[in-house]
Amino acid sequence: METIKTDVLVIGAGSGGLSVAAGASQMGADVVLLEGHKMGGDCLNFGCVPSKALLAAGKKAHAVHDADRFGVSLTLGGVDYAAAKDHVADVVAQIEPMDSQERFEGFGIRVIREFGKFVSPTEVQAGDIRIRARRVVIATGSRPFVPPIKGLDTVPYLTNETVFDLRDTPRRLLIIGGGPIGMEMAQAHQRLGCDVTVIEGAKALGKDDPEAAAIVLNRLRKEGVTIVENATVASVEAAGDDICVKTEDGQSFDGSHLLVAVGRKSNTETLDLPKAGIETTRTGIQVDASLRTTNRRVYAIGDVAGGLQFTHVAGYHAGVIIRSLLFALPARAKTAHIPWATYTDPELAQVGLTEAQARAQYGDQAEVARFEFHHNDRAIAERVTEGLIKVMVVKGRPVGVSIAGHQAGELIGLWSLAIANRLKMSQVAAMVSPYPSIGEINKRAAGAYFSPRLFDNPTVKRVVRLVQAWIP
Numbered sequence: 001m002e003t004i005k006t007d008v009l010v011i012g013a014g015s016g017g018l019s020v021a022a023g024a025s026q027m028g029a030d031v032v033l034l035e036g037h038k039m040g041g042d043c044l045n046f047g048c049v050p051s052k053a054l055l056a057a058g059k060k061a062h063a064v065h066d067a068d069r070f071g072v073s074l075t076l077g078g079v080d081y082a083a084a085k086d087h088v089a090d091v092v093a094q095i096e097p098m099d100s101q102e103r104f105e106g107f108g109i110r111v112i113r114e115f116g117k118f119v120s121p122t123e124v125q126a127g128d129i130r131i132r133a134r135r136v137v138i139a140t141g142s143r144p145f146v147p148p149i150k151g152l153d154t155v156p157y158l159t160n161e162t163v164f165d166l167r168d169t170p171r172r173l174l175i176i177g178g179g180p181i182g183m184e185m186a187q188a189h190q191r192l193g194c195d196v197t198v199i200e201g202a203k204a205l206g207k208d209d210p211e212a213a214a215i216v217l218n219r220l221r222k223e224g225v226t227i228v229e230n231a232t233v234a235s236v237e238a239a240g241d242d243i244c245v246k247t248e249d250g251q252s253f254d255g256s257h258l259l260v261a262v263g264r265k266s267n268t269e270t271l272d273l274p275k276a277g278i279e280t281t282r283t284g285i286q287v288d289a290s291l292r293t294t295n296r297r298v299y300a301i302g303d304v305a306g307g308l309q310f311t312h313v314a315g316y317h318a319g320v321i322i323r324s325l326l327f328a329l330p331a332r333a334k335t336a337h338i339p340w341a342t343y344t345d346p347e348l349a350q351v352g353l354t355e356a357q358a359r360a361q362y363g364d365q366a367e368v369a370r371f372e373f374h375h376n377d378r379a380i381a382e383r384v385t386e387g388l389i390k391v392m393v394v395k396g397r398p399v400g401v402s403i404a405g406h407q408a409g410e411l412i413g414l415w416s417l418a419i420a421n422r423l424k425m426s427q428v429a430a431m432v433s434p435y436p437s438i439g440e441i442n443k444r445a446a447g448a449y450f451s452p453r454l455f456d457n458p459t460v461k462r463v464v465r466l467v468q469a470w471i472p
Helices: 015-026 041-045 048-070 081-099 101-106 180-191 210-222 311-327 355-365 377-381 408-420 425-429 440-455 458-470
Strands: 002-011 031-034 110-112 117-120 123-126 129-138 142-144 172-176 195-199 226-228 233-239 242-247 252-255 257-260 264-266 298-300 339-342 347-352 366-372 388-394 397-405
Touching (some): 002 015, 015 101, 041 081, 101 110, 172 252, 180 195, 180 210, 298 311
Parallel strands (some): 002 031, 172 257
Antiparallel strands (some): 388 397
16 A cells, blocks of 8 residues: 655545645645546536536527527527537537646646545545645535435436436426526527426525526526426326326426436545544535634535535635645635526526525615616617616625626626625726626616616705806
């Protein structure tokens, strides 16, 4: 058995792990990286990248149906589902080298393609190699959560880890789960020629602002997606060559394929955490504000830390702990400025508090500035006028923003910047955006906050009249 020593051991080569490994190595630390599955983790191979590529294929197919609104007559000759999947694979292949073993070995990192498990508070076993590390970073991510539904183990079902392997068009796709993954896959498959039904036990897109979510759900329903809400799945069974999903309220749905998209589960089982003195919670590994576990030598970042499960959060966590790992400086992870987006068409994005949360936390101090996409000239020109932005403001500073509409995932970034740096609405209003652009929506939202203060204010009008009377 080989024993090696290192400054930093990173377990998991997903977004967060790769960021820590690259940063630490390039700044002079000795780094070992463990990955027992695919380099790049879930995001590159089964999540963000392939799902957005499939959504892009669906958007191109839908554009043919929409072309007559622009005075263009086109006929869709048919969708080649297998070719769409080839497109997905090609996108993954183009990005793959950035996360490859060869690239990270080029940084001087020792990459070991094995899963790791703790054998002591300072040692990890990976295959026939034992690693002693000054600091350990757990970045093992998460996997699809498969609920204990009666009969589910008797039928074939898909998750986000297997759905991209399909080559034949699903005739009737049933999706259990109406969260971001479920709704993205629903729209993509509907546009690529599938008949899609989404079954959700509560409200679809229920973690987002209800008014904003309704805009997205209405569009999906118009495109033909059946969305059944408040329908808890009771059982699943084979129905000839099909699959039948039954709900507790007596409804039943038949489909040729079943996709389970009800959430994520942190990957901790194989780590043997008790041997390192690391405690867990219901959602993942227990960490403090600095992302340290109950073993002070060990950090946990990204999905496995049990908080917000987004690739960009893992990358953010990596930046936080680098300060502590390499420079012994205090650093704390915050969540108020963390945005998220669902990449349906129209998109749905959120940062900070929703309207309901802002009113619950701040009461009458919370104000809401609104601006609708149909007042934006670029949105009108491109016929993407469905949507709105809501900015929750307390004492002149934004505390949350909800956006549903074209490029919402791009627009939300400005508000993350504003909240992270405690900018005022006046500073956002001072921004100049090129005309005509979708980006003007952010400025107009800030303007909507000031409009009643300026245009409906009797004092302002009196001052203006006095100044005008005084000016020669």
